[in-house]
Structures are given as C-alpha cells and as structure tokens.
Amino acid sequence: MNESSLKQLLEQANTAINERDYALAQVRYRQVLAEIPAQTQNPVIHSLRLQAWEKLGDLLYKLGNQDEALHSFRAYQQEAFTAAQKTHALVLLGNQLRHMGQLDEAMQTLQEALQLAKQTSDEVGTALAYQGIGGVHYQSGRIEESISYMEKALPGFKKVGDREQQLRTRNWQGLAYMRLGKTDLAINALTSALKLARLVDIRSTSIVLGNLGEAHQELYDMEQAL
Structure with a gap:
C-alpha cells in the first residue's frame, strides 16, 4: 500500500473517532499496522506506522483499556529509530504509567526522556518530558x-506554536493553583488556557470553561466568607 493510501486510512480513523465510532477507528489503525512491515526502511512510511501505534494507544487509554494502551506504546518504543522518536516513546510510556498509577516507574521513565531530549537538543521532547514530570508531581500531591x-514546559510549546499542549499545560497549572488555594493565579492560568482552547476545539473549550467556572465559584465563596 502506498503512502497516500496509508494516510487515507489514518484520516478515516481520525474521522471515526470524531464520530465516536471507536471500533472502526481501531480497525483502521490496525490496518495501517498490518500494511506496514515493522522493518520498513522508508522513513516516511515508518513514521506512519509509529503514528498508528500512538493513536491506537491514545484511543485504548481513553476507552479504559490501559494494559492494551501500554502495549501499543511499548511497541512504539521498540520500533522507534531516531532520537526524537525514542524520546517521544519514553514520554508516551511515562504518561501511560502515570495513568495506571505506577508513579515511581512513570517518573523514572520521564526523567530518562528528559535526559535524552536535552542531550539531543530536542526542544519539543524536553517540553513534553517537563509536562509529564509535572503531571506525576501533581498526581503525587507535590503541587508546587x-x-x-x-x-x-511552556517555552518549548510556545516556540513551535503548539497551542494544544500550551492549553493543556496552562489548564493543569490552573488546577494546581486551585489545589493550593491560590484562586487568583488559577483564574489567570485558566483564562490563558481558555484563549488557546477556543483556537483548538470545542471539547477543550468546554473542559477549560468548566474548570474556570469552578475557580470563579471558589473566589466568590472566599469573598462571601470575608
């Protein structure tokens, strides 16, 4: 199957997810994996195979199939060739381990990703590793x-214009400030996240709006108590 046909399968999978046809999306991702040999020497085709592993893993995680998601990310890691791909694989694994509550292993994996990203001057990989480590700290209760x-993490995402990761980072900061009771800072962070979310998609906007509403309610309750 040629590059165009493989990309079409990936697009069909993405469309299926948007239409909440998750079974079809899995079929399409697995079709891509079946069509591309793991040993392919074509870097473009190889990157499409890695995309399929990553997208499949993300979908399985969201569907609650955590062990299967971890398997997909480990497959990505085994097939990663470039330094950037290897860093990204470690980030994917670290974040999935965090989702599964394996926080010590998640931290170790993300620290490894950060070290590799810095060694190879991978700014995006560095930002993703910082973000992932921040997530482990958050889940461990180390909010500051x-x-x-x-x-x-923010400068790396800003440099490449990655609005989605910027809004995720700012949203996370907002939630963290709320846990510390620093409501003004939470509102500032969430307001920044909302501006970015409106440029990304409706779902992100809805999530951030909900968090911002909670922050404003907390501030109102505090003012009423004074």
Whole structure:
C-alpha cells in the first residue's frame, strides 16, 4: 500500500473517532499496522506506522483499556529509530504509567526522556518530558513542584506554536493553583488556557470553561466568607 493510501486510512480513523465510532477507528489503525512491515526502511512510511501505534494507544487509554494502551506504546518504543522518536516513546510510556498509577516507574521513565531530549537538543521532547514530570508531581500531591515543571514546559510549546499542549499545560497549572488555594493565579492560568482552547476545539473549550467556572465559584465563596 502506498503512502497516500496509508494516510487515507489514518484520516478515516481520525474521522471515526470524531464520530465516536471507536471500533472502526481501531480497525483502521490496525490496518495501517498490518500494511506496514515493522522493518520498513522508508522513513516516511515508518513514521506512519509509529503514528498508528500512538493513536491506537491514545484511543485504548481513553476507552479504559490501559494494559492494551501500554502495549501499543511499548511497541512504539521498540520500533522507534531516531532520537526524537525514542524520546517521544519514553514520554508516551511515562504518561501511560502515570495513568495506571505506577508513579515511581512513570517518573523514572520521564526523567530518562528528559535526559535524552536535552542531550539531543530536542526542544519539543524536553517540553513534553517537563509536562509529564509535572503531571506525576501533581498526581503525587507535590503541587508546587508540578507548577514549576509545567512552567518549564511552556517555552518549548510556545516556540513551535503548539497551542494544544500550551492549553493543556496552562489548564493543569490552573488546577494546581486551585489545589493550593491560590484562586487568583488559577483564574489567570485558566483564562490563558481558555484563549488557546477556543483556537483548538470545542471539547477543550468546554473542559477549560468548566474548570474556570469552578475557580470563579471558589473566589466568590472566599469573598462571601470575608
């Protein structure tokens, strides 16, 4: 199957997800994987295979199939060739381990990703690793450390114009500030996230609006108590 046909399968999978036909999306991702040999020497075709592993893993995670998602990300890692791909694989694995509550292993994996990203001057990989480490700190209850790492992640995302990761980072910071009771800072972070979300998609906008509403309610309750 040629590059155009493979890309068409990936697009069909993405469309299926938007239409909530998750079974069809899985079929399309697995079709891509079946059509591309793991040992392919074509870098463009190889990148499409890795995309299929990543997208399939993301979908399985969202569907609650955590072990299968981890398997997809491990497959990505085994087939990663470039330094950037290897860094990204570690980030995917680290984040999935965090989702599964394996926080020590998640932190170790993300620290490894950060080290590799810095060694290879991979700014996007560095930002993603910082973000992932911040997520582990957040889930571990180390909220101030989480905010610090999220702040370190932002410049890399801004440099490449990745609005989606910027809004995720700012949204996370907002939630962290709320946990610390720093409502004004939470509102500032979530307002920034909302501006970005409106440029990304409706779902992100809805999520951030909900969090921002909670922050404003907290601020109102505090003012009423004074």
